[in-house]
Amino acid sequence: MGVLGVFGCKDAAEITYYGLHALQHRGQEGCGICTTDGIDFYRERGEELVTEIFNERKLAKLKGNCAIGHVRYSSKAIGGLDNVQPFLFRHHTGDFAMAHNGNFVNSRQLRMSLEAQGSIFQSSSDTEILAHLMKMNRRKDRIDAIEEALTMIEGAYAFLILTNDKLYACRDKNGLRPISIGKINGGYIVSSETCAFEAIGATFIRDVEPGEMVIFEKGKDPASILFTGEFSHKMCAMEFVYFARPDSEIEDVNVHTFRKNCGKYLAQISPVDADLVVGVPDSSISGAIGYAEESGIPYEIGLIKNKYIGRTFIQPSQELREKGVRLKLSPVQSLIAGKRVILLDDSIVRGTTSKHIIRMLKDAGAKEVHVRICCPPMRHPCFYGVDTSTYDELISATADVEEVRKIIEADSLFFLPEEYLLKAGNRTELCLACYNGKYPTHLYQSKVDFNIEHKF
Numbered sequence: 001m002g003v004l005g006v007f008g009c010k011d012a013a014e015i016t017y018y019g020l021h022a023l024q025h026r027g028q029e030g031c032g033i034c035t036t037d038g039i040d041f042y043r044e045r046g047e048e049l050v051t052e053i054f055n056e057r058k059l060a061k062l063k064g065n066c067a068i069g070h071v072r073y074s075s076k077a078i079g080g081l082d083n084v085q086p087f088l089f090r091h092h093t094g095d096f097a098m099a100h101n102g103n104f105v106n107s108r109q110l111r112m113s114l115e116a117q118g119s120i121f122q123s124s125s126d127t128e129i130l131a132h133l134m135k136m137n138r139r140k141d142r143i144d145a146i147e148e149a150l151t152m153i154e155g156a157y158a159f160l161i162l163t164n165d166k167l168y169a170c171r172d173k174n175g176l177r178p179i180s181i182g183k184i185n186g187g188y189i190v191s192s193e194t195c196a197f198e199a200i201g202a203t204f205i206r207d208v209e210p211g212e213m214v215i216f217e218k219g220k221d222p223a224s225i226l227f228t229g230e231f232s233h234k235m236c237a238m239e240f241v242y243f244a245r246p247d248s249e250i251e252d253v254n255v256h257t258f259r260k261n262c263g264k265y266l267a268q269i270s271p272v273d274a275d276l277v278v279g280v281p282d283s284s285i286s287g288a289i290g291y292a293e294e295s296g297i298p299y300e301i302g303l304i305k306n307k308y309i310g311r312t313f314i315q316p317s318q319e320l321r322e323k324g325v326r327l328k329l330s331p332v333q334s335l336i337a338g339k340r341v342i343l344l345d346d347s348i349v350r351g352t353t354s355k356h357i358i359r360m361l362k363d364a365g366a367k368e369v370h371v372r373i374c375c376p377p378m379r380h381p382c383f384y385g386v387d388t389s390t391y392d393e394l395i396s397a398t399a400d401v402e403e404v405r406k407i408i409e410a411d412s413l414f415f416l417p418e419e420y421l422l423k424a425g426n427r428t429e430l431c432l433a434c435y436n437g438k439y440p441t442h443l444y445q446s447k448v449d450f451n452i453e454h455k456f
Contacts, residue, residue, distance in 0.1 A: 347375050380435070
């Protein structure tokens with residue numbers, strides 16, 4: 001998922017539209033924009049891509065100098081327009097809109113508690129929970145209500161909350177999801193990724209810090225509140241490995257450089273006698289370039305991506321993912337035939353995509369396919385917004401590296417050890433829970449099946 005907010009800018013809806021287009025890689029199941037002119041709210045949303053939902057007529061209806069937008073990727077495989085953000089809430093204390101990237105680990109407990117107190121939910125999204133928590137704070141002003149509500153939530157979130165005169169940007173205390181602030185046309189922009197700043201001509205200012213709420217108000221400099229005294233910088237490693245665009249900067253680290261470093265380290269610690277290096281488009285191209293540069297083996301565009309097919313990992317069902325692989329990638333037979341290929345990929349989750357790609361390369365005449373993965377084996381579920389919430393979805397939860405190699409039909413297989421992920425970004429902290437099971441938050445029993453027999 002991706003969020004984008006604009007405050008104090010003429011043509012806020014149009015700016016949001018172009019910003020969301022730059023964030024389209026973060027979610028392809030739906031999108032929406034909500035604006036305010038200081039008096040009323042205006043909203044458009046739908047279950048399509050940004051370019052398919054919005055046109056000049058719809059953007060013209062979205063009045064005002066402030067807006068928030070959202071692109072949706074469902075981590076729960078639940079669709080429907082009711083789950084497409086931004087959400088808009090009507091309340092006697094003042095209407096507000098909300099957009100969110102991430103997942104709560106205590107959502108079930110909070111939802112049951114709120115329903116017992118009379119709350120009625122219109123969606124299955126975790127986002128709506130924060131709105132109900134805010135509404136329960138009848139005696140407090142808006143900032144206090146948001147601050148107290150945020151302390152009740154556990155998990156990953158980057159929130160945007162838009163009122164008729166303010167924009168609030170909030171980030172979870174562990175910094176699991178990225179969100180940055182920029183300046184444009186005398187106003188401000190807040191985005192899940194800095195690549196959106198380039199698309200609209202904004203200038204990066206800084207990241208929203210873990211455990212911070214930044215408040216934008218007309219005629220004032222942005223105000224900052226730390227709603228918790230306990231925080232860390234455990235950015236989700238998958239943001240660097242897969243989700244983010246390579247031209248984005250996350251906490252002062254360029255994503256392309258991070259991935260290229262991962263490829264270089266793979267070449268150093270797991271060399272292969274081969275003829276060419278191929279990356280799986282698009283997120284693995286940087287790693288493949290790094291491997292080729294370090295090893296001296298030529299990099300070739302051995303797989304061509306159909307630009308009209310979306311990202312298969314973030315498709316909501318396995319059937320759609322498998323169909324997407326066949327439509328999305330085509331091998332360049334004249335380059336592949338008779339060659340020993342080193343195939344760089346960002347990760348192996350379920351294993352089906354890797355198997356399809358290796359078969360395509362061998363059908364195109366590859367003599368050998370040696371797979372190198374730019375992260376460790378994913379052995380544990382993620383509950384923070386990645387669509388891997390059970391052990392059953394993870395091939396490496398029940399199979400060791402050699403067993404995975406046989407399943408995907410590779411000639412060799414090597415995963416980058418987790419310490420090299422930290423080294424690639426010159427970091428001391430990352431959330432590596434999907435690799436090592438060390439979750440940065442408490443996990444609630446209802447979220448995970450702990451009875452599975454896995455090897456690690």
